[in-house]
Amino acid sequence: MKIVIKYLWSIFFIPFLIFLKGDFSVDTYMNFNQIEPLAKTREKMMNNIKPVAKPCLFVKVKAISTKGGFNAHGLTANLYDSNYNLVSTSQIVQGKIQFNLEHGSDTLQQFRVVVPSTADEMEFIKGNDYPLLTVYEDHLVDNKTLATPNLPSKN
Numbered sequence: 001m002k003i004v005i006k007y008l009w010s011i012f013f014i015p016f017l018i019f020l021k022g023d024f025s026v027d028t029y030m031n032f033n034q035i036e037p038l039a040k041t042r043e044k045m046m047n048n049i050k051p052v053a054k055p056c057l058f059v060k061v062k063a064i065s066t067k068g069g070f071n072a073h074g075l076t077a078n079l080y081d082s083n084y085n086l087v088s089t090s091q092i093v094q095g096k097i098q099f100n101l102e103h104g105s106d107t108l109q110q111f112r113v114v115v116p117s118t119a120d121e122m123e124f125i126k127g128n129d130y131p132l133l134t135v136y137e138d139h140l141v142d143n144k145t146l147a148t149p150n151l152p153s154k155n
Contacts, residue, residue, distance in 0.1 A: 057099040059113055059122070061092050061133045070137035071095070075117050077133075082110040092135070 030036070036044075057079065063072040072092045079088040079099045088099040097113065113122045118139035124130055 055101045057088075057101060057111070059097040059099070059130060059133055061095050061097060061135055063095070063135050063137070065137040067137065072115075072135040075115055075135065078114045078116060080112040080114060082112070084112065087111075097133070 059077075061072055063070050065071075073094065075092045077090050077092055077097045077099075078086060079090070081087055088101060090097050090099050092115070109126050111124055111126070113133055114120070115133070115135055118135055120133065120135050120139055122131060122133040
C-alpha cells in the first residue's frame with residue numbers, strides 16, 4: 001500500500017512542481033511581459049539610430065614649471081585652422097588634449113592649438129608627426145594684475 005501511495009504521490013506532485021517552476025522562471029516572466037535583455041534592446045536602438053563616428057584629434061602636452069607643481073591640468077585649449085577660424089575647444093587633462101572634430105579632419109590640412117591663458121601655441125601640418133605642445137607656467141596671466149592697473153593715487 002505504501003508503494004502505491006508513493007507512486008501516486010510522485011505522479012501528481014512532481015508534474016505540479018515542474019509546472020510551478022516553469023511559471024515562476026525568469027524566462028517565462030520576461031516572455032510574458034515582453035521584456036527583452038539589455039543587449040538586444042541596445043542592438044535594436046543602434047540599428048535604428050545608426051550613429052556617425054566623429055573623428056578626434058589628440059595632442060600631447062608638456063607642462064614646464066619653475067616651481068615644480070604645475071601640470072597645466074584644466075586649462076582650456078582652442079583648435080584653429082590655418083586662418084585662425086575656431087574649429088573646436090577642449091581642456092588639458094592628464095597631459096593630453098582631445099579635440100572632437102564636427103566636420104571631419106580631412107578638410108583641415110593645417111592646425112593650430114592655442115592655450116589662451118598662457119598664449120602658448122603649436123602649429124602642425126596634417127600627415128606630419130605631431131609635435132609636443134609645451135605650456136609654460138611663467139606665461140600664465142594673473143587676472144588680478146590685469147583687473148587692477150597701477151594708477152597714480154589722488155593724494
